[in-house]
Amino acid sequence: MKEGMENAHKLAMAAFESREAPQSESRPAKVGDIESFKKQGPRPFKGTEGIIYADEWLDSMERLLSVVRLPEDLKTEAVGLQLQDVASIWYRNEPRLQDKQLDWDTFKKLFRRKFFPTSEMRDMERQFQDLKQGSMTVSEYAAEFGRLSRFAKNLVADPKDRVERFRYGLREEIRTHVIAGGAKTYERILIRAQDVEKSQPSRSKREYPRNSNYQGNQKKPHVSNNNSNRPSHQQHHHQARNNDRVHQKQIPICDYCKRPGHQSDICMKRLGHCLVCGSATHQVKDCPKSGHRPGTNQQKAPLPTQQQQFGQHQQKTG
Numbered sequence: 001m002k003e004g005m006e007n008a009h010k011l012a013m014a015a016f017e018s019r020e021a022p023q024s025e026s027r028p029a030k031v032g033d034i035e036s037f038k039k040q041g042p043r044p045f046k047g048t049e050g051i052i053y054a055d056e057w058l059d060s061m062e063r064l065l066s067v068v069r070l071p072e073d074l075k076t077e078a079v080g081l082q083l084q085d086v087a088s089i090w091y092r093n094e095p096r097l098q099d100k101q102l103d104w105d106t107f108k109k110l111f112r113r114k115f116f117p118t119s120e121m122r123d124m125e126r127q128f129q130d131l132k133q134g135s136m137t138v139s140e141y142a143a144e145f146g147r148l149s150r151f152a153k154n155l156v157a158d159p160k161d162r163v164e165r166f167r168y169g170l171r172e173e174i175r176t177h178v179i180a181g182g183a184k185t186y187e188r189i190l191i192r193a194q195d196v197e198k199s200q201p202s203r204s205k206r207e208y209p210r211n212s213n214y215q216g217n218q219k220k221p222h223v224s225n226n227n228s229n230r231p232s233h234q235q236h237h238h239q240a241r242n243n244d245r246v247h248q249k250q251i252p253i254c255d256y257c258k259r260p261g262h263q264s265d266i267c268m269k270r271l272g273h274c275l276v277c278g279s280a281t282h283q284v285k286d287c288p289k290s291g292h293r294p295g296t297n298q299q300k301a302p303l304p305t306q307q308q309q310f311g312q313h314q315q316k317t318g
Contacts, residue, residue, distance in 0.1 A: 061082070075103075075107070076097070121151055125151055166189060178192050256269065
């Protein structure tokens with residue numbers, strides 16, 4: 001009898017616990033408030049940081065709102081507190097934002113319309129279309145691909161298009177191995193490309209193909225030369241240009257008298273002119289400007305150059 005009563009008691013307790021369990025599981029999670037949102041350390045937005053920061057900032061706000069479980073009617077107000085400078089002025093003056101019942105989706109649309117200019121969106125889309133791995137590592141290329149693809153969602157809406165664009169942008173020596181490996185998904189292609197990259201020599205030591213057609217953010221490849229003492233064609237060209245510049249700066253030397261400062265076609269000595277004033281009617285000893293007159297104690301004036309002399313003489317005889 002006693003044993004039967006104990007069994008009945010156990011069954012009753014089990015039934016009670018089974019009724020309580022669903023109730024505890026269905027208990028709603030705690031709803032957050034603006035103070036709990038602030039404790040998450042949300043970043044400010046000034047409105048002058050550019051389209052990339054604006055996109056990342058809006059995405060981070062959305063994640064924080066989800067973590068805090070902020071009610072719909074508090075989301076816009078909480079995020080609005082993080083706006084500063086230009087963005088704060090826009091928030092205060094935009095008529096549609098004054099509605100206390102404004103939902104979060106409407107705020108995002110207005111925000112994008114203001115801080116995602118069409119011209120910048122198109123520029124980002126063009127950058128994405130032209131993106132190639134070039135000198136970037138696979139991880140760097142993947143990060144840039146993900147960053148720019150956010151502004152060209154229409155081009156990667158289909159997963160197959162996303163895969164094809166990413167694979168096409170890889171460097172040829174990596175892309176060839178990726179295609180041969182048969183990877184189909186973006187994740188598999190990324191892993192395969194990273195594995196291929198690790199198996200290849202370092203980019204700083206690897207010789208790129210001479211006819212390579214790398215694009216994007218690449219740097220010009222360094223081609224090693226077994227004969228390190230032999231200057232390249234570019235070095236010859238650069239040295240010749242430098243020599244030309246030096247030659248242009250040198251003072252001309254006369255082929256006749258071997259003196260600097262003039263050329264032979266105006267050399268006073270070759271022409272038989274006075275070396276002081278450039279006159280063809282007398283020589284230095286008879287020149288009135290030479291300062292050699294008897295009985296005079298005058299100080300000599302600085303002698304003009306032969307080019308100046310020749311010019312003065314031409315003016316007199318012209």
